Amino acid sequence: DIVLTQSPATLSLSPGERATLSCRASQSVSSSLAWYQQKPGQAPRLLIYDASIRATGIPARFSGSGSGTAFSLTISGLEPGDFALYYCQQRSNWQWTFGQGTKVEFK
Amino acid sequence: EVQLLESGGGLVQPGGSLRLSCATSGFTFTSFAFIWVRQAPGKGLEWVSTISSNGANTYYADSVKGRFTISRDDSRNTLYLQMDSLRVEDRATYYCAKFRNDARYYYYEMDVWGQGTTVTVSS
Numbered sequence: 333d334i335v336l337t338q339s340p341a342t343l344s345l346s347p348g349e350r351a352t353l354s355c356r357a358s359q360s361v362s363s364s365l366a367w368y369q370q371k372p373g374q375a376p377r378l379l380i381y382d383a384s385i386r387a388t389g390i391p392a393r394f395s396g397s398g399s400g401t402a403f404s405l406t407i408s409g410l411e412p413g414d415f416a417l418y419y420c421q422q423r424s425n426w427q428w429t430f431g432q433g434t435k436v437e438f439k
Numbered sequence: 440e441v442q443l444l445e446s447g448g449g450l451v452q453p454g455g456s457l458r459l460s461c462a463t464s465g466f467t468f469t470s471f472a473f474i475w476v477r478q479a480p481g482k483g484l485e486w487v488s489t490i491s492s493n494g495a496n497t498y499y500a501d502s503v504k505g506r507f508t509i510s511r512d513d514s515r516n517t518l519y520l521q522m523d524s525l526r527v528e529d530r531a532t533y534y535c536a537k538f539r540n541d542a543r544y545y546y547y548e549m550d551v552w553g554q555g556t557t558v559t560v561s562s
């Protein structure tokens with residue numbers, strides 16, 4: 333199974349700052365990687381798919397990049413509602429895996 | 440509006456059973472595969488099971504294989520997860536979700552999620 337490793341575990345930032353989250357895959361997933369945002373008590377929300385395509389309704393301050401085994405999610409100009417948990421996710425050989433998550437918290 | 444609504448969670452003793460349901464609306468149910476994902480309290484997301492658009496193919500995480508069964512009722516636009524031989528470690532919020540791509544294409548990412556239903560396994 334492909335393991336996704338996210339870093340850092342926690343990112344402490346202030347509103348307006350830029351957040352860069354990393355996701356590394358133990359094997360290549362080509363560009364088939366998605367990012368989700370989850371707020372307390374809520375279901376995850378799809379942000380990015382195919383590594384860099386924003387899902388419907390996602391603001392342009394969210395951007396994704398990478399391919400193969402190294403991916404990143406950037407939030408340019410954090411807004412109060414962006415402080416949340418973020419997960420990367422992939423599918424390989426009919427097995428779906430998630431990274432362990434990165435928490436973006438108020439500094 | 441595309442909606443998924445889970446139900447069926449609750450408190451069950453170890454070794455017991457529960458059946459979760461996920462009622463859907465707002466899209467062509469038979470065109471899509473579906474997935475169950477769970478989240479233990481304070482933990483990350485864990486894939487549980489996936490079912491193909493025609494129900495012929497099912498996939499399970501090793502942690503639930505042989506104990507959980509995913510199914511679908513196309514006449515009711517509803518997804519199910521039968522959970523047997525429940526363990527304390529199965530305690531979690533269970534989410535159903537729809538894949539963004541329909542079954543004609545490669546699908547891996549989920550664009551619509553239910554609100555979740557909570558399963559507690561305790562004596």
